[in-house]
Amino acid sequence: MIRFLFFLIFPALLPAQKEDYVVHYEQYTISNGLSHNHIYQSYKDSRGILWLITERGLNRFDGNQFKLIPQVEITDTPPAKILLEDKDGELWIGGSGQPLLCLNIHTEQVRTAREKFGKQFPEQILSALKGISDTYLVQTAMDSIQRFTPGKGLIPVYQTPGKRIVPIAKTPRGVLWLKGSNEGGDSEIIAIHPAWSAPRIFRGISGRINGTGVWGEGMVYYTTRDSFFVADETGIQIQTPIRFLFPDNNTKDIPAANWFQQIALDRKTGQVWCFTPLGVRVLSSAIQLLYELKQEVKPLLTTHIYDVRIDEQQRAWLSTMDGLFKVQCSPNPFRLLPTGKANWELSRLYRVTPAKNGNAGFQPEESARYKFPGIEVRHVCKDTDGSVWMATSKGLIHIDWMTGQYRIYRVRDGLSHNSCHAVLPDEFGFLWISSDDGLMQLEKRSGSIRTYHKTDGLGMDKFFPASCYRESNGALHFGGTHGVVSFYPAAFMYRFDEQEDVRLTLTECRVYSGKTRQEEDVRVGFFRDGKIEVRPNDLFIQMHFAVTDYLYSGKIDYEYKIEGYQNEWRSMDKNVLSLAGLDYGDYKVLVKAKTANGIYAGQALTIPLRVLRPLYMQPGFVLLFLIVLLGFFQGYKKYKNILAKGLSRSNTSPVAEEPVVREEEQAPPLLQKPEDVAFLERLEAIVLEHIDKPAFDAKILSKMVGLSNTQLHRRLTALTGLSTGRYIYSIRLQEAKQRIEQTNLTISEIAYQTGFSDPAYFTRLFTKMFQYPPSHFR
DSSP states (O other): OOOOOHHHHHHHHSOOOOOOEEEEEEEEOGGGTOSOSOEEEEEEOTTSOEEEEETTEEEEEOSSOEEEOTTSOOOSTTTOEEEEEOTTSEEEEEETTEEEEEEETTTOOEEEHHHHHOTTSOSOOSEEEEOSTTOEEEEEETTEEEEEETTTEEEEEEEOTTOEEEEEEEOTTSOEEEEEEOTTOOEEEEEEOTTSSSOEEEEEEOSOOEEEEEEETTEEEEEOSSEEEEEETTEEEEEEEHHHHOOOGGGGGSOGGGSOSEEEEETTTTEEEEEETTEEEEEOTTSOEEEEESGGGGGGGGSOEEEEEEOTTSEEEEEETTEEEEEEEEEOOOEEEEGGGOOSOOSOOOOOOTTTOOBTTBOHHHHGGGOBTTBOEEEEEEOTTSOEEEEETTEEEEEETTTTEEEEEOGGGTOSOSOEEEEEEOTTSEEEEEESSOEEEEETTTOOEEEEOGGGTOSOSOEEEEEEEEOTTSOEEEEETTEEEEEOGGGGOOOTTSOOSOOEEEEEEEEEETTTSSEEEOHHHHHHHSOEEEOTTEEEEEEEEEESOOSSGGGOEEEEEEETTEEEEEEESSSEEEEOOOOSEEEEEEEEEEOTTSOBOSSOEEEEEEEOOOGGGSHHHHHHHHHHHHHHHHHHHHHHHHHHTTOOGGGGOOOOOOOOOOGGGSOOOOOOOHHHHHHHHHHHHHHHHTTTOTTOOHHHHHHHHTOOHHHHHHHHHHHHSOOHHHHHHHHHHHHHHHHHHHOOOOHHHHHHHTTOSOHHHHHHHHHHHHSSOGGGGO
16 A cells, blocks of 8 residues: 655655745726826825825825825925825825925815914925924924924924935934935934934935935934945944845946935834835845845836835835835745645645545545535544534535534635635634635634635645645645645734724715705715714715725725614625615614625724704794794684674685696697707707716706707707706606516616606606506506
8 A cells, every 4th residue: 555654755845945925016007097107105194095196196095996186286296295194184295396285184175284274384394294292393494494383383493504404203202303414415314302402413424315214113214325324312323335235246237326216114023125226125123134026026126216105014105107016025924835846646635544544634434424415525624622624515514513513604604715625723723724715714713714815925726625734743734736835823823803904984975965966075074073964855875985905905895784774784886885765864874894804894984874854844843833823823813803893805805826837738849940850869869878867957968068058948948848857857757668668677776777866756757747657557
C-alpha cells in the first residue's frame, strides 16, 4: 500500500523565503466619474469621506461615486488646498491667491471665512493647523505665523523677516514644527512651544528640504537631496544617506532631487512610505528598509505624485497627474506551494490512519452515517466538543450529537459559496472551510464568517474536495487548482465581535416636492435638527448612503427597517432608499450595512423621520375651524332672527352661478395644416419618452420644444382645446389604458410607469377621462 507521508514531507517542500506581501491597488480616473485626472490633493474628513482637489475643482468620493462640488470655486491650482477640518465640521479650502472658503461636509453649503468668523479673520491664508482647544495656527504671509481664536482675533506666534517658513505639524504637546529656508537655499527645522523662552532651531542640514515632512509619535520625518532625517524636540536623532536606501545600481541615472517624490507616515504601524521613480519603499520607524514594491505598482512609476495620505485602514491615497490611486499593502499570512514543485498527486491531501485505513479525515464506516439525501458529503471532521462538521455540495452542516440538532450554513448565512470542499478546526475557536469561492473563516461562537480570496494573498479561489491537512504545530493546509495553501491560524486572530473601522453615513437626502415639481436637498434639517421632515405635498423622499470601505465598495449589502411602519429588516438593491406613501406621523428609519467580510459596519444609522399633516389636519387648525364654525352658527341664528322680524327675502335670494364648461369636454378644433400635425406628433413623442418621470411637466416640455410656457399654452389650446398640463395628462392616461389592455401588470405598476406617484390619484383621473375605472379595461 502506497502511503503519502504528507505530514513528514510537507515542511521540506516549503523552502525558506522572505516575508511576502499582499499588494492591492486601484486607479480612479474620469471613467469612474472623476471630474479630471489631474489631482493635486486628497483629504479624508471625520466621517471617512474623501475630498479631492482636481484641475476642475473640488470632488467628493464616498466609495460609491464621485461628485463635483460646483459651489466651491477653485481660483488657482495647485496652490489651492484643503487646509483642515474645524470643530464645526467645515473644511477650510485656501492657499496662495485663493480666498479661504468653509465647506460644511454634511450639507455641502459654502461660505467665506469672513462670513463665518467676521472681518478680523484674514481673507487669504497660506496654510493652517489646529491648535489647542478652539484655536488655530494660520500662516498669513511667507514669514509669519499667527494664532487665531474665534471672537478674539489674531496674535503673532513666530515671524522670520527675510526667511520662508512652512508649518509641518502641531503635536499633542503643543509643539509647532516649521520648515525654514533663506534666499540662499539653506534649510532648517524649527520647533516652537509657548513654554520655551526661544525657538529651537536645528541647522547643519545638507541640501534643501524636500516637501513639508510628516509627523508621528513625537518625531518629525523629512528628506533632503542626499539624506533622510528624523528629529524630535531635542534634535536630529537619525540621519541616513539616501544611497543606503537605494541599493540599486541604476540610481545613478536618476537625479537626486527625484529620489523621493513624496513620503507618508502610517501612524498605526510607524512605517514610512517613500514613493520614488524606482518603486515604493517602506521603511521602519528606525529608517530600515522593510520591503519594496516595483512590479506590483508599476503604473505609479510613470506618473507624478503630488500628495499622499495614509488612512486608518493603512491604505495610501495618492493624488497624481493620472488620477487617484489607492494602494494597500500588508504581510501575506498565506503560503502557496505551486503544483509544479511537488511530485505527488495534489487533488487530495491524505491523512493515513494505519489501524483503520481511513482517508479524507474520516473513517469509511462513519461516512455513510453522515450522509444526507440529495447532498454530496465531501469532507467530515470531528470537533473538540464531539460535534461533527460536514463540507457538502449544498453548504456546511453542523451536527450536535448531544442534542440531536443540526444546522446548515449557506450563502444567505454568510458563506461565499454553497459548494464547500473541506473543513478543519483550529485551536482558537475558528473553523476553516475551503470552497469554490475562496477560503472561509467561521467563528463557532457567533456563526460569523469572513472570506479570503486571491486579492488577500490566497493564491487561488477554487479548492479540491477533501484536500486538507492539519499539522501538530497547528498549521493548516488546503489543496486546490494551483497547489497547496499553507498558513498558521494564529495570524488570523480576528475578533468577530469587534466592528470594522468603517462607518455608515448619509451622503444625500432629497425630497420631490409636489408643489414645485423639483428635488430639494433636506440634509440641512437632519444634521442641524437631527431629523427629517416630509411635507404633505412632498411626493417621495430619497436617501443615499455610503460605507467608508473603499476596498470592496461594490460588495456591500444594505438593509433597512422603519420603526412605526414595519419591524422587519429588508434588503436594499443599492445604497439608495426611496420612500413614498407613508402615513402621517413619526418614524425611525434604521439603516445598516454589511461589508465584504460579512461584518456589520458600526451601529445602525438612525434617521428620525416626521411626515407632517396637512394644515387642515393639524390640531391648531381644527381648533380654529371649530371656533369659526361656532361663530357661523351664532351668526346664522342672529340672521334668522332678523328674517323673522320681517326683513325682505328678496335681498337674500341667491344668485345663480354660470355653468362651467369642463376643459376636457370642449371639442378640439379640426387640424388642417401639416405643420400642426407634425408639431403635435413631436410633442407626443417627447411626452412618451419621459412618461415614467413624475417631474416631467409643462415647464420642462416647453423648454424641450424651444417655446415659452405662454407660447406653448396658446398653441396647444388653439390646436387641441387643452392646456399644456392637461395635454400631458391625456397622453399619460392614453398610454396607461393601452398598457392595461395589452399587459398583465398591476394597476399600481402601470400608474408608476406612466408617471403617477399615487395610484389612487391615477385611478380618479382615469375614471374621469374614460368614464370607467382602470379595472374595466382588463
